[in-house]
Amino acid sequence: MAVSSMTRSSLLVLTCVCFFTLFPPLILGDGANVVTDTNRTILLTTLAVAIANIILYPTTLAKNATSRPIRPLLTQVLDGLFIALISIPFLYFNFVCFGAPLLEKLDVTLSACVYVSCLAYMPIGILCGIDQEGIMKLLLHQAWRDDKEALAYTAFIGTHFGMWVGAIAVPLDWDRPWQPWPISSCIACTCVYASSALGWGVLSMTKWSPVHTHKAKSG
Template structure:
């Protein structure tokens, strides 16, 4: 993916800003602020690394071609946010009540899952599915990305289990536990992918 694409995706990541204006500064709670910081921090770090990597490879192409890829990249990330929002509602999230919180959670999950696929495979849903399904036969980067994505999704799913329990704790409110679960799953995925790459590299199976 070209550097211009990552700039466009960065604008899509900033969808968090209008959501913050929608709910209002006074109504933006600590969890919502933490969601925004996580999205911008994680997404910004990954995008910055991708931009630096793209520049180091000195990729070239016509301006019009790069612009088309950039627009598609931003559109794919935005579509991923909407799709994850709908999927979250289908799994039981409130449709109208706490809709802003649900969208922020979908934005976070898209940053943890769709953005890595977009940076590695470009704007192509078919290639994303191929990445996740056939990752163990792919490159080291593809394996690492699949582990991170699956860890994020698994963490978000496991994080939903405490919500219906009759404990009456403040942290059981939607989507706190799912957010924490997705973040922990994402972190464990990063650690597992990094550990596996280092272990295999030391044993000489492939070079980083």
């Protein structure tokens, strides 16, 4: 049975509530325990994201809009976890290239990689599997088959943009407990992801859904 737009929106709101429930300790926490709090909070939030992804993204229809058979539910989940896992070294390399310490904060940098991999890459793995052509169509050509793929694309772009914007605060001399790497970046990418999720959830219930608009133009 297809997941209704209202159900998708409810899950998106639930995901956002999880984010904003778990992240205040990073902002208000004791600076002396910032590393411990960062790892624990990011990993707990990652778990919430992974569970929400497993509930939200798998497709249970026998066939999709392109008449291509849908993969078994377990396969979709395992593909999502696999894509998230293999993205971690790529993310770590990119974080280091953009200024993150190579080994000094290895634990929190890896936590940030795991978090971003669940936010941005796991949904794509669930929807497209390891099909390189399908992933390229989703990311490069915006060939979305439904609102789930549109949301996954927005999450991918928004998460990376949020990480970059959040990193701007790291070198500034504000001396805030939420300022050290990777706290500000994780908070920023969370806010961008949550905003995009809520936006897509609302749009998917209206005639202004980008997927519906794209289909109408194609027709």
